[in-house]
Amino acid sequence: MNPEPRRSGNAIAKLSSWLAVHLSDSGQTVAEVADELGVSEGTVRSWLSGHRPGDEGGGFAHLDTPAKFGAWLRARIADSGCSVRQIAETTENVSRVTIYYWIRGEYLPKPPTGDAPDRFDQLLSNPRLGLSLRERVELDEVRRRLTGTSLSAEKPVADWASRALPADDQAFTGRNQELRRLDRLLREHRRGRSVVVAALTGIGGVGKTALAVHWARSRAAKARFVDGCLYVNLNGYADLPPTDPHQALAGLLEQLGVDPKTVPDDPDALAARYQEALRGTRMLIVLDNAHADPQIRPLIPTEPNCLVLITSRSRLEGLRATHHGTVHLPLDTLPGAEAASLLRGLLGRPTAKDAEADEIAAFADACGRLPLALHIAAANHRTHHSRTTSIGDYARMLTENRLSRLNVGPTDPSTSVAAVFDRSYRHLSIPAQRTYRLLGLHPGLDLSPALATSLTGMSTDDTATALMELTRASLLTRSAEGRYSLHDLLREHATALAERTDSDAERRNAIQRLLDHYTHTACPAAAMIRPSIDELAIPLGEPSPGTVPESLTEREAARAWFQAEHAGMAAAVLRQPEGELDVQVWQSGWALSGFYYVRGHMRDQVVLQLAALGAAERIGDSAAQVHSHRVLAWSYTGLGRFEDSHAHLTQALRLAIATEDRIAQAAAHHGLANLAALQGHHDAALEHSRRFLELSTAQGSRIGVARALNAVGWYHAQLGEYKEAIEYCERALDACQAVDSDLRPHLEAAVSDSLGFIHHRLGRYERARSYYHLALARVREAGSRRGEGEVLSSLGELHLSAGDPDAAREALQQALEILTDIGHTGADDLRRRLADL
Template sequence: MVQAGTIVGDVHVQSAGGVPVPRQLPPVPFGFVGRDEQLAALDATVAPGRGLPSMGPSVALVCGTAGVGKTALVLHWAHRVSGEFPDGQLYVDLRGFGPSRRLDAGEVLAGFLRSLGVPTPEVPEDAAERAALYRSLLAGRRVLVVLDNAGAEDQVRPLLPGSSSCSVVITSRRVLSGLVAAEGAMLVRVGLLHPDDALALLRRCVGPRVDEDLVAAAEVCRDCAGLPLALRVAGQVICCRPSMSLAELAADLADRRARLDVLDSEDDPSTSARAVFSWSYEQLNGQAARAFRLLGTYPGHSFDSYTVAALLDVAPREARRVLDTLARAHLVVETARGRFDMHDLLRAYAGEVAEQQESDIERGAVVRRLFDYYLHTADQADRVLTPHRYRVALDCAARPSPDLADYDSALAWLDAERANISAVFQAQDPVLDRRVWQLAYTMRGYYFLTKQWKDWTQTHELALAATQRTGDRYAEAQTRNNLGLALLEQGHWDLAAEHYDRARELFEAVGDIHGVSNALANRATVLHYRGDLEAALRENERALACYEQSGSDRNVAITLRSMALIEIDLGRFDDAVARLERATASFSDLGLQMDRAMALNCLGEAHHRAGNDAAARRAHEQALMVSNDCGSRFEYARAQHGLGRVAKDQGHDAEAFGHWEEALKHYAALGAPEATQLAEDLAALQRTMIPPQRAGTPG
């Protein structure tokens, strides 16, 4: 029997009642910041006595990826509320992830029992008897139990008290779903730090030097991915090297391949990002481990089950199971329904493991499967968005892809995958050269719709280089035609003209009449922009004749629209309106909604220039509706711009201001050249709307 006033392990026996009160909480890691939402969740969930007598203790399961600060959060909270648990606080690191052997529940119970005053000889040998005695000792007592770094449910279940007077907090890198379902544990997720909190943590580690170079400090926080572990290591690096500036550290971290080396620690593996990540990776099963490695070779960021299916060369259903495993291990995070991501430090570690464990042949095969997936699926999406478009034969193998049967789903897929598709163009694999230009060609319709000029230009420049490596003159001509359009839309007329002229020469050399017609029509647009209107009209007439002869209805309508724009500038408004009405009807029949929106906006401009404001308003209002339905922000802005012009000419300045303000917002978001002039017009309009001051009033 333990006597009052003696010491048992880390426990001082209270002299008043002779009852041992364990105070086992370790100190809070230095520099804890933020986490208000999670702290509030713990306050609401794991309060003493919050559990119901029939349901046992209140339990919280705190989950998050390696190094995200789960233990720091729980210890900060536990120390803050320790006074509400007068009968003690028990703590154990279960070693569920790490280089040391995982603790089993039986040996933890033995330690807890000794801390609760049971002499070593009286600790039962049987694990079940230990658990029963543990529950008996805690019955009716207000004790907080912190089970840190749990690796599995069987480590935890025997350590749960039976009394509702106790509370339990568990931390784990995995979502121990059985505890949520069967034990009623409340799941508290811990994510990466908000940029402001990351900066605050770095400031606590480094001091005022952070505020002397906030730009470099923000770069350090970004390259540490908002991961507290990495930020603390980065702070140690700076503190241990007083002569090193934050800018120098930021430059070291900017090298993605060397980033983990900067954040490494040979002396203490618990503070090494690479080592901490390895403890999570080594517990994965075969297919999940392979998926984690191959995600390190993935050039994009967000991904779904179809992407992972292409990486692994498995069915999407199996890929979904693998993603669930990685998500439960917090090695990927679900950012939206069915879409996942991995922070940059984990991605860098996964890439290292892939280089070590996957052959060059397999890594190359992964990139080709991924490219095939994007090319095949982008083609399916483009056929929905841009029907009746001239198609080129694709070299890709068909891969499982999502159902993109309707316009909205096709556009949503391209929106979600745009950045990833741009990233796969960077693959340096000669085998992909033919597929590179085909993917660029396939994406052109989407780029034209959404006005993603930067992606459009960069992908087509890479595609052009690929066609020149293969010596494919037809592919080069198609790519130059589409690159010229991207440059033309950005106002680079001379560069566009060079590509159009070279495209026409190449099309003529390979005998492609349709391609020659396209080059002529595109060249006509350059002439129009340069002000050579009659020459532009003649070139368009030549192209129109070719399209009509070949039965290319879509190109016929596009050329009619282009000719009408020239005729507007020539003051031939009746001719322009007639062509635009014909083009609009054709686009409607063909189901080409964006082209229809463009033609309606042109029609509104023709009517406005002709002085027919009522017809101009109707055309722009139709364009507004159609562009909104098809997702063209540029044509939506153009319609608002046109409605503002009509309103201003009718003397409705406030209405004009509203339309122009909305137009400018979208122009500016797209980086459209129209934004500059409209901003000036809007400012001038605003000045005229300010009422003049009365004489004698303050200026």
């Protein structure tokens, strides 16, 4: 669409209205809209104010002094029917005194340099003043004019010398945040007196060059750098060797109009001639596709009015040491909305118009929202699939084998995502290449340096060096927490390289080290967060050579480790083919069971334990099968699948009896008791609990005795036998004192909950409340979300009985949120209970 308005006032009014709505809906700035439409910001502001270009100031042109501006503001406040005090009280961060300064014309603040609005913007946005978006934009320009910061102060010259700078990508879209950051950098450069160096870094194909060229050709850059732009491709990650700095200097001098015959051969003389040629100029210098810091340093000018914009896959961290003020702008893949917008433009109007929003989003996600991948996939769809394959179907095709599909043809490596990644890979050292390949074998979203050390089998120092090299090459991302992650497409690339380069045995050994690291770290940690695991510990044996498990000594550290690692650990287990590393598979499943139980991840637990049970059966390990059956039963019980739970508990008990494992028998009886109670068979539950107590006592298990005493007391209470119930539960509370202090909170929570229930039934509300609060404190100390939800539910019922419906509603609502989140079967009953209230 050609946005240039017709000469009629009606057309100007329509355009003004359309632009105001567009700015409000899109969230774009005036500068972004102006650049998109190919006109000046002044033109857009004129349209917004309902005037033709050239009508400077629009409806506020008469406000040519701060005093006049202040008088207008005073009148506007009066017209609103509010006092200055009322306006100040309803405007964030703006005081009455500040407004008085403004309306007296004594002080008018300069516009902010960042994206966030300042106090003056917030005042104009106060709805009580009734200013439209169009009026606020126009007043912003008045303020800029009065403070000497008008965006139209500098006009780009008509014959701006772009020299070797590539043409702008006509499909360029998005990158609004990065463009605003570059614009702020430009304003900082205008105020400063030193060279500013900005480095755009990121993985190959992320769009660094496209962004640099687009911004370099923007009106703001042209207005600042009136002497034009220099551009050189340093071939840092091309098939050719990186451009030598002296060769680059010679090329830049030629762009500056220096006769090649007069260019000196001596490196120092060449550098001096370059600096001399730039003296007194205002020029933008784009150094594209840089490889390393030494390649760049000779090309950075000393002329303070010049700005250097660098693109590189390397992070170029050494520049900060030698060039103070260097700004690094790391580029990530496109946000979802920007990726979808770019894809719609690439696909063309007919195709994109017919596609649903979720199909476009799926297409963009299949490309990893990487700009290069989006361009390639869109071109392939337009050329080969637009008439036969829908956008949704093509997105599904892409996910099947992305790297092989994300290329246009064998004759142009620049249009292949894999080829672009290959260039980065080839520039790595041998240890970094091997680390990159093996990292592709890890299926989780991220991993710690310790886990990477076990995966590679190298020393801690060598692994850290390789990780640092990969991070500097933008092949790896390091989070603020110190964890490392690969982009999805890079992971597929690394995995493909591993399959082509590393033997089956080497890849298998790496995965074994990975799983051994998980299990040998998780099993001791599990005993800290769930005490029953301690008495059912499994023999792990020695980890494979090169594995360096982590040693966790604090409960909080153990919880944090599980929270960070459980998803990757489960993914690594479920990824293993049947018959591969079966010992590690079932051990990993067991190691995760305590955390999953405490956190309430029951559906995930079922999937994981079915894999663990299959592995245990394949290796013929009866004890391992007992463990897996019991964990599956816990999970099925929590999900309300009682028949499945009973089948697994019965099988666990049969195997435990066959192997004469009393601890496992006791645990199976405890599970059967809980299951029977949930089905309303409290007599059967009591008998199973008595058997649980006998076996635990015979085995000398302090934890088992405490839990069994509580269970027997609980089921007496369910049968209305409160005297016996209190006797057993008080014995259980005493037995808790004999348990290691680190494990005690879990047990005391369960017993206190039982005593709270009993005293509630006896009408002793204060004693019941005291026990429930103790139970709540203990489950929170233990980190059990399931336990917290169950205790809160019981506490809510107590509040109802005590005649406090508000407290009951609050406790039940908290319980519902927790149990819903973990998928607990009791959530539906709670929801109905709250509805009744």
